[in-house]
Each structure stands twice: as C-alpha cells, then as structure tokens.
Amino acid sequence: MSGANNDVMVILPGVVVAATALVVFMADTLVGGRKWVLPWIAAAGLIVAAGVATAQWIDVGAIGSVWDFVSGSGSGLFGGGTAESGFASMVALDKFAYYCTLLFCVIGVLTIMLSDAYMKKRRDAMGEFYGLLLLVITGMIGMAISIDVIALFVAFELMSLPTYVLAGFIRGDERSGEAAIKYFINGAFSSAILLFGLALLYAATGQTNYASIAAGLNNLGADAQSGLVIVALVLVAVGFGFKIAAVPFHWWAPDVYEGAPTPVTAFMSVGIKAGAFVGFLKLFTVAVISAPEVWTAILTILAVLTMIVGNALALPQRNLKRMLAYSSIAHAGYILLGLIAVGAGNVSVGASGERVLDTSGSSAVLFYLGAYAFMNIGAFGILVWIRNRRAFRYTLDEVAGLARSMPWTAIAMTLFMLSLTGIPPLIGFWGKLYLFTAIVNAGMTWLAVLAVIMSAVSAYYYLRVVWYMYFREAPGVAPAGAGAAEAGAVQAGAVEAGATVAGAPVTVGAAGALETGAGAAAAEATLVADDAGPAVGSAAAVVIASLGVLVLGLYPSPLISAAQGALRVLLGG
Amino acid sequence: MPGGDFHPFFFVVIAAWILVCGLGVVLFRNIIYSAVSMVFCFLGVAFAYALLNAELVAIVQILIYVGATSVVILFAIMLTEVQQSYGQLFHRQAIFAAPLAVAAAVVMTVMVVSTELADVGDTSLNLSVHALSSLLFNRYVFPFELVSLVLLAAMIGAIVLARRQGEKR
Numbered sequence: 001m002s003g004a005n006n007d008v009m010v011i012l013p014g015v016v017v018a019a020t021a022l023v024v025f026m027a028d029t030l031v032g033g034r035k036w037v038l039p040w041i042a043a044a045g046l047i048v049a050a051g052v053a054t055a056q057w058i059d060v061g062a063i064g065s066v067w068d069f070v071s072g073s074g075s076g077l078f079g080g081g082t083a084e085s086g087f088a089s090m091v092a093l094d095k096f097a098y099y100c101t102l103l104f105c106v107i108g109v110l111t112i113m114l115s116d117a118y119m120k121k122r123r124d125a126m127g128e129f130y131g132l133l134l135l136v137i138t139g140m141i142g143m144a145i146s147i148d149v150i151a152l153f154v155a156f157e158l159m160s161l162p163t164y165v166l167a168g169f170i171r172g173d174e175r176s177g178e179a180a181i182k183y184f185i186n187g188a189f190s191s192a193i194l195l196f197g198l199a200l201l202y203a204a205t206g207q208t209n210y211a212s213i214a215a216g217l218n219n220l221g222a223d224a225q226s227g228l229v230i231v232a233l234v235l236v237a238v239g240f241g242f243k244i245a246a247v248p249f250h251w252w253a254p255d256v257y258e259g260a261p262t263p264v265t266a267f268m269s270v271g272i273k274a275g276a277f278v279g280f281l282k283l284f285t286v287a288v289i290s291a292p293e294v295w296t297a298i299l300t301i302l303a304v305l306t307m308i309v310g311n312a313l314a315l316p317q318r319n320l321k322r323m324l325a326y327s328s329i330a331h332a333g334y335i336l337l338g339l340i341a342v343g344a345g346n347v348s349v350g351a352s353g354e355r356v357l358d359t360s361g362s363s364a365v366l367f368y369l370g371a372y373a374f375m376n377i378g379a380f381g382i383l384v385w386i387r388n389r390r391a392f393r394y395t396l397d398e399v400a401g402l403a404r405s406m407p408w409t410a411i412a413m414t415l416f417m418l419s420l421t422g423i424p425p426l427i428g429f430w431g432k433l434y435l436f437t438a439i440v441n442a443g444m445t446w447l448a449v450l451a452v453i454m455s456a457v458s459a460y461y462y463l464r465v466v467w468y469m470y471f472r473e474a475p476g477v478a479p480a481g482a483g484a485a486e487a488g489a490v491q492a493g494a495v496e497a498g499a500t501v502a503g504a505p506v507t508v509g510a511a512g513a514l515e516t517g518a519g520a521a522a523a524e525a526t527l528v529a530d531d532a533g534p535a536v537g538s539a540a541a542v543v544i545a546s547l548g549v550l551v552l553g554l555y556p557s558p559l560i561s562a563a564q565g566a567l568r569v570l571l572g573g
Numbered sequence: 574m575p576g577g578d579f580h581p582f583f584f585v586v587i588a589a590w591i592l593v594c595g596l597g598v599v600l601f602r603n604i605i606y607s608a609v610s611m612v613f614c615f616l617g618v619a620f621a622y623a624l625l626n627a628e629l630v631a632i633v634q635i636l637i638y639v640g641a642t643s644v645v646i647l648f649a650i651m652l653t654e655v656q657q658s659y660g661q662l663f664h665r666q667a668i669f670a671a672p673l674a675v676a677a678a679v680v681m682t683v684m685v686v687s688t689e690l691a692d693v694g695d696t697s698l699n700l701s702v703h704a705l706s707s708l709l710f711n712r713y714v715f716p717f718e719l720v721s722l723v724l725l726a727a728m729i730g731a732i733v734l735a736r737r738q739g740e741k742r
Contacts, residue, residue, distance in 0.1 A: 087715035154716040
C-alpha cells in the first residue's frame with residue numbers, strides 16, 4: 001500500500017452512516033404513513049457503523065502489517081503516513097478514529113431514542129430530522145479521521161450545517177427560530193475564523209497535511225514562535241472555542257440550548273462538543289505539536305475563563321435547560337484541561353527522533369467525552385421524559401416534589417446530577433479524576449486546584465435540583481391541579497403547537513387528584529401533556545444513560561483502557 | 574512574484590478596490606447598494622485570481638459568485654421585501670466593537686507582516702482544467718465527496734426551514 005490509497009475500507013464507518021442518511025431521506029418518501037420505521041433505520045445504520053468500527057478496531061491490533069505502522073516501527077503519523085492513511089493522506093485509520101466513531105454512534109443512537117417523545121408529534125418531519133442527524137454524525141466522524149486541514153474544515157462544516165437546521169426545528173416557535181439564527185450566525189463566524197487560522201497555518205508552513213505541518217513548524221525552529229504562527233493558532237483556537245462554547249465565545253450557548261428542541265440540545269451539548277474537541281485534539285496533538293508553548297498559553301486562558309464564568313453563570317439559573325447549558329460551558333472548561341496537559345506535559349524524544357507527548361491528557365479528554373455523553377444526555381433525557389408525562393416548562397419549581405410524584409425519574413436525575421458534580425463512584429468522578437491528575441502531572445497544579453474549587457461551586461446548582469426534588473413540596477398540592485392546568489394551557493398555546501390536548505386531560509386529572517387525595521402521584525398518571533402517549537424510546541435512553549453512569553462508574557476500566565489505547569496511535573508511539 | 578508576473582502596482586489597485594467595495598457592503602444604508610457593491614467586491618477578487626495566473630479560478634469566481642450567488646441574493650432581497658434602508662446603521666455595541674476590531678486588525682497585520690513567509694517557489698498556479706479535475710478526483714476526492722454531503726444537507730435544511738408550518742406533503 002503506497003501512495004494514493006483510495007480503499008473505501010479506510011472510511012467505511014463514515015460511509016455507512018452517510019449511506020444510512022441517504023436511505024432515510026429516500027425511505028421517507030416511500031414508507032407513506034409508516035414513519036415509525038425511520039428512527040429504526042437510522043439507529044440500525046449507526047449500530048452497523050459502530051460494529052464495523054469495532055471490527056476494524058480489533059483488526060488494527062491483530063494484523064501484522066498494520067501493527068507495524070501502529071507500533072511505531074514506521075514513523076507513525078509524523079512520517080509521511082502513507083501506509084495507513086487513505087485518500088492521499090486525507091484521512092487516517094487509527095484507534096483514535098475508531099474510539100471516536102464508536103462514541104459518536106452511541107451518542108447518535110441515544111439521541112434518536114431520546115427524540116422519540118419529540119418526533120411522535122412531528123411525524124411528517126421525521127425523515128429530515130433523522131437524516132440530518134446522521135449527516136451531522138458523518139461530519140463528526142470526518143473530524144475524527146481527518147489528518148488534513150482541508151478535510152478537517154469540510155468535515156467541520158458538515159458537522160455544523162445540519163445542526164443549525166435541527167436547532168430551528170420547531171418552526172413557528174420564536175425561541176427555536178432565535179436559536180437557529182443565533183447558532184447560524186455565530187457558527188458562520190466561527191467557521192470563517194477557523195478557516196482564516198488554517199489558511200495562515202498553511203501560509204506559515206506551506207502544508208495542509210497534519211504531519212507535514214508539524215514538520216514544517218519543526219523546520220521553522222525558533223520561528224515557530226513567530227507572529228504568523230501565533231495569530232494562526234489564536235484564530236484556530238477561537239474557531240474551535242465557538243463550537244465548544246468556551247468563554248469568551250459562549251454567548252450563543254444558553255439561548256441556543258434553551259430554544260432548540262431538548263433532544264437536539266442534548267445532542268449539541270454532547271455530540272457537537274465531542275466532535276469539535278476530537279478535531280481540536282487531533283489537530284493540536286499531531287500538527288501543532290512543535291509549538292506547544294503558544295498553544296498551552298492560549299488554552300490556559302480559555303480554560304480558566306470557561307471554568308469560572310460557566311460555573312458562576314450557572315448558579316442563578318432557575319430554568320433547568322439554561323442551567324444545563326451553562327454547566328455544559330463549565331464542562332468544556334474541564335475538558336480543556338486535558339488539552340493543556342498535552343501541551344504542558346513532558347515531551348520525550350522517541351526512537352526515531354520524533355517528539356512523543358505524554359498521553360495521559362489526551363486519553364483523559366477521550367474518557368471524559370465518553371463519560372459526559374452518558375450523564376448529560378441522561379440529564380436532558382429526564383427533562384424530555386418529564387415533559388412527555390406532564391406539562392413542564394423546565395423550571396426548577398416544577399421539579400419540586402418530583403421524588404414523590406415520579407420516584408424513579410427523581411432517582412435517575414439524582415444520579416446524573418451527582419455524576420455531573422463528580423461524586424464517586426459515578427462515572428463523572430473518574431472523568432474529573434483523570435483530567436485533574438493529568439494536569440497535575442503536567443506540573444500545573446494551580447489549574448487543578450481551581451478546577452476542584454469550581455467543581456465544588458457546581459455542586460450548589462446540581463444538588464439544588466436534588467434538594468428541590470426530594471425536600472420541597474410541589475407548590476401547594478390542592479391548587480396544583482389548577483396551576484398545572486394553567487401551565488398546560490400556556491404550554492399548549494405558546495410553546496408547542498402539538499400539545500393542544502393538554503387542557504382537557506389535565507382538568508380531569510386535577511379533579512381526580514383532589515378526590516383521591518393521592519396528590520401528585522395520581523396527577524402524574526393523568527397529567528399527560530402529550531397526545532402520543534408515553535415515549536418508550538426516551539425512557540429507554542434515560543435508562544441506558546443511567547446504567548452507563550452507574551456501571552461504568554463502578555467498573556470504568558474498559559472505557560479507560562479504550563481511551564488510553566486510542567491514543568497510542570495518534571501519538572505514534 | 575510567485576504565481577503571476579505582474580507589477581505590484583496592479584495588486585495594490587485591486588486590493589484597494591476589494592477593500593472599498595467591502596466597506597461599501599457594510600456601510601451603505603440601502604441594502605440593494607450593499608448587494609451591488611458585494612458584486613463588485615467579488616469581481617475584484619476574480620481580478621486578483623487572474624493576476625496570480627489562476628485563470629480558471631477567476632472564471633469560476635465570476636460565474637458562481639458574480640453570476641449565480643449575487644443574483645440569488647438580489648432575488649432574496651426583492652422577494653422578502655425587506656425595507657429599503659436601515660434606520661440606524663450601527664448598533665450601540667459599535668462603541669466597544671469598533672476599537673476592538675481595529676486593534677485586532679492592527680495586531681494581526683503587524684504580526685503577519687513581521688513574519689518572513691516561507692518561499693512558495695516557482696510553482697505556477699496556472700492549472701489546466703485537466704490537471705485541476707485530476708487533482709479533485711484523486712488527491713482531494715475525500716473532501717470533494719464530503720462537500721457533496723454538505724450541499725445535500727444545505728438543500729434539505731433549506732427546505733425544512735422554508736416549508737410552511739403544518740404543511741403536509
């Protein structure tokens with residue numbers, strides 16, 4: 001295998017996802033009224049892609065010739081990288097790509113399940129919704145496999161463009177429209193800035209391939225600190241900073257997260273963030289490895305601001321969607337610590353003279369992205385589920401007394417909140433532990449201290465939700481019926497056109513609740529804001545997410561070893 | 574001069590043209606004027622390509638941007654019947670934004686100019702259509718195919734957003 005290797009096997013998982021998107025678009029016109037098959041097709045495509053990636057992942061370890069490349073007997077990604085990369089060194093087949101592909105497929109399947117409650121009311125738009133979602137995931141996989149800035153940028157666009165549409169999917173709703181426009185304009189800016197940065201990087205080195213850029217920067221020597229490279233790296237960091245909602249590029253996030261449909265919000269806060277971080281990680285660890293000082297300085301500023309501002313702004317939020325939006329900003333700050341650890345970590349010189357970085361930072365990032373996917377999709381899933389079962393406008397007051405009315409939901413939500421805080425033995429604890437250990441090992445203890453303090457701050461707003469659910473009564477059990485009916489009417493009228501049925505069942509439910517005296521428990525059974533009945537898929541997504549948080553929290557070693565194994569290839573050692 | 578063989582004077586003229594037209598896009602109060610000065614801005618960029626000996630890119634730039642994109646933008650302006658002029662050109666934020674933008678521009682210019690750029694050598698940008706297409710379908714086939722997916726997503730997304738509420742197929 002030499003030169004241009006256009007073997008489609010190299011990009012097979014991505015091809016499967018893209019093909020599934022096309023099948024969904026086509027099937028949408030063919031299935032007539034049987035729209036329910038569309039999510040199944042989409043999920044099946046993602047599962048097949050995940051299976052392909054897993055099979056290839058195992059292969060990478062087993063096949064000798066490939067292993068030679070992987071184990072660094074070749075020059076790894078820092079050499080020409082022709083043996084293992086495909087499409088004229090545009091994409092690379094490595095464990096890093098497989099780990100990310102698997103992660104994206106899991107996020108995709110969870111999102112499809114989560115959107116059950118939401119799409120039941122919009123059957124005529126199912127084809128577009130799931131098709132566009134699959135295209136976003138194709139773009140995310142593209143980010144993970146690209147080793148050329150041109151491919152990276154196109155994948156970045158493929159990841160971004162359908163997301164603008166998904167954010168504005170509730171048409172006729174002002175907030176959703178606002179979310180789409182805000183996200184689109186900010187996204188267009190960030191794409192342009194990123195492209196400008198990549199162009200300057202090309203101007204400085206004359207290369208577009210990651211490995212060649214690294215070599216080019218190496219050749220520059222002391223000039224790698226020059227103005228041009230600094231400007232280029234700042235612009236690239238700004239471009240990515242917008243996508244991961246790092247402070248000070250976070251202004252769009254709360255409004256967009258609040259306005260977008262909740263399943264899309266869950267996907268954006270986890271999927272888009274993971275895609276952007278993965279692209280960021282690969283570009284920086286492979287291409288900009290020769291200028292770690294500049295990059296570490298930029299990222300340290302971003303991380304400090306992001307952790308402090310994200311957590312501080314989450315404190316006063318009483319809308320749960322906005323609270324999770326700000327907390328998602330804060331989590332981007334924690335993840336940035338892993339990237340800093342890569343740059344600040346010990347650089348050793350490998351056997352063939354290439355620079356080998358400490359991998360603990362980047363594997364911590366990969367692990368955290370996986371952990372964060374489960375707990376954040378779970379938290380948003382709870383919101384979707386409550387909304388599916390009764391009138392709900394995502395405010396803190398409405399979850400008061402949830403422990404009594406929906407005990408299992410409250411337990412699951414507690415699990416996610418504790419995990420997001422970082423309490424052992426849940427998965428969020430391990431994620432933070434690895435990130436903070438990595439940054440301490442990199443010799444920047446003060447950052448770890450700051451992150452721990454900020455985690456303690458975050459406990460206030462996470463645990464407040466738990467406090468409301470368990471220790472606050474629902475606002476007046478007797479008038480609850482009337483209040484809820486009012487809320488239901490407001491919701492039906494103003495928030496979503498599909499929920500017009502709320503009024504009648506709610507009043508019936510209120511009367512029943514008053515008579516039986518069973519309070520909120522009875523109200524829950526009858527307070528159905530949805531005409532389509534319980535969304536089994538959304539509930540299943542929550543169950544899977546809580547199992548993930550709990551089981552992987554008690555037994556995290558598979559995910560840890562996967563995250564560590566993924567990095568061996570990326571760093572060529 | 575790499576690429577083309579031209580006097581720097583021509584480049585200065587064209588760069589000034591692009592800048593003036595670009596400012597026009599931002600500063601005109603009438604949106605139609607803005608759109609027309611964007612057309613001229615695109616034209617200036619096409620001239621810059623031509624100077625660099627990239628005739629094909631210059632022609633494509635004229636065909637797609639000056640031709641198609643501008644017409645679509647003008648159509649969109651006319652069809653949506655936006656108001657002919659803005660009441661207020663600048664938002665209050667301009668007080669903070671303008672100095673920041675100017676400062677950023679100055680810093681970037683100084684940093685870029687102060688750096689000695691790598692020599693690109695004698696490679697001419699003058700590619701034949703044949704060479705360009707073979708590049709597109711060999712070296713750049715992966716991004717090329719990704720772009721087709723981006724376009725598909727853009728088309729479907731536009732339909733989703735433009736379809737009227739509750740409209741059934």
